[in-house]
Amino acid sequence: MKKIGFLSFGHWSPSPQSGTRSAADVLLQSIDLAVAAEEVGADGAYFRVHHFAQQLSSPFPLLAAVGARTKRIEIGTGVIDMRYENPFYMIEDAGSADLISGGRLQLGISRGSPEQVIDGWRHFGYAPAEGETDQDMARDHALTFLNLLDGKGFAKPNPRPMFPNPPGLLRLEPHSAGLKDRIWWGAASDATAEWAATLGMxxxxxxxxxxxxxxxxxxxxxxxxxxxxxAWKEAGHSRAPRVSVSRSIFALMNDTDRMYFGTGRPEQDQIGQIDNFRAVFGRSYAAEPDKLIDQLRQDEAIAEADTLLLTVPNQLGVDYNAHVIEAILKHVAPGLGWR
Structure with a gap:
């Protein structure tokens, strides 16, 4: 068995060809897609976070809305750029979203991706400490966030508070017990993956x-x-870790599928430069279900992961994306033993 969800980048564009022509369109359709994905049997609704772009940005209002409209599906991010985050305020937002969803939040965090602007985190009021890089700052914010998730009191209470306080030092509220076990780190390298394992992410x-x-x-x-x-085993954590990989996978079921994805998509990995390092970009999969099953059976990373996130073309609308997800769940996943 493998959990299968979707990952939306939440693009919008005023183009007449786009099904999401405004921020309102993409936000409302993201909620509707999560509901539709739950109805067809998907396990997760995940959303990408980008700043200064015509894409989804502030995740917690969306996650809370999805949590209120759904009952079973996991809700999450992939990923929140911790260079931009105040860990203290983030604790309150994350705790609220998790409680609204009944403990279904799966929060992906990381150093982030290449930006639309130069050092965008500076506009949010953050800068690395002397001698540190922006990557160091992201990890510092992440470590603070993880420590706060323990729910231990750290703030000295006012002797004359407006409302009575519990005894001892105060923590941030609302606290959601168990959320710390549902934090994920988006790792681009082997070393950062091992670092995440030592911290229990x-x-x-x-x-x-x-x-x-x-x-x-x-x-x-x-x-x-x-x-x-x-690295997880060596760290001695008591629970089993979870691992997800993302893929662009399209089952060609009808003429519309073939028009969108039947030709011209790369069938091999691509090499490029991301933030001054050489990166390998994974191929897309698009074929009839029987061929997809054969192709995906060769993907070693999918086999290793317990969770697969399907990247969806959100600008094609809720109905079409629900069809894309359902086709994988019904016509591909059973042939691979995932369902």
Whole structure:
């Protein structure tokens, strides 16, 4: 069995060809897609976070709304850029969203991705400490966030408060017990995956990775996952970790599918430069279900992961994306033993 969810980047564009022409369109359709995905049997609704772009940005209002409209599906991010985050305020937002959803929040965090603007986090009031990089700052914010998730009191109470306080030091509220076990780190390299394992975070591995060996993405990711699990075991955590990978997968079921995805999509990995490092970008999969089953059976990273996130073309609308998800669940997943 494998959990299967979707990952939306939440693009919008005023183009007449876009089904999401405004921020309101993409937000409301994201909620509706999560509801539709739950109805067809998906396990997760995940959303990407980008700043200064015509894409989804502030995740917690959306996550809370999805949590209020759904009953079973996991809700999450992939990923929140911790360079931009105040960990203290984030604790309150995350706790609220998790409680509204009944403990279904799966929060992906990371250093973030290449930005639309130069050093965008500076506009949010953050800057690395002397001698540190923005990556160091992201990790510092993440460590503070993880510590606060323990729910221990740290703030000295006012001797004359407006409302009575419980005894001892105060913590941030609302506190959601168990959320700390549902934090994921988006790792681009083997080293950051191992770092996440030592801290007890689950692992998210995307459709791109630092090219550390020249091998295909799925092989490098599978090795990354195995290194992560070894580091987790060595750290001595009491629970089992979770691992997700993201893929663009389309089952060609009808003429519309073939028009959108039947031709012209790369059938091999691509190499590019991301933030001054060489990266390998994973191929897309688009074929009839029987061919997809054969192709996906060769993907070592999917085999290693317990969770698969399907990247969806959100600008094609809720109905079409629900069809894309349902086609994988009904016509591909059973042939691979995932359902």
């Amino acid at each position: 689950n692992l998210q591995s995307s459709t791109l990775k630092v090219d550390e060996s020249g091998e295909p993405l799925h092989i490098q990711q599978a090795k990354q996952i195995r290194k992560y699990r070894a």
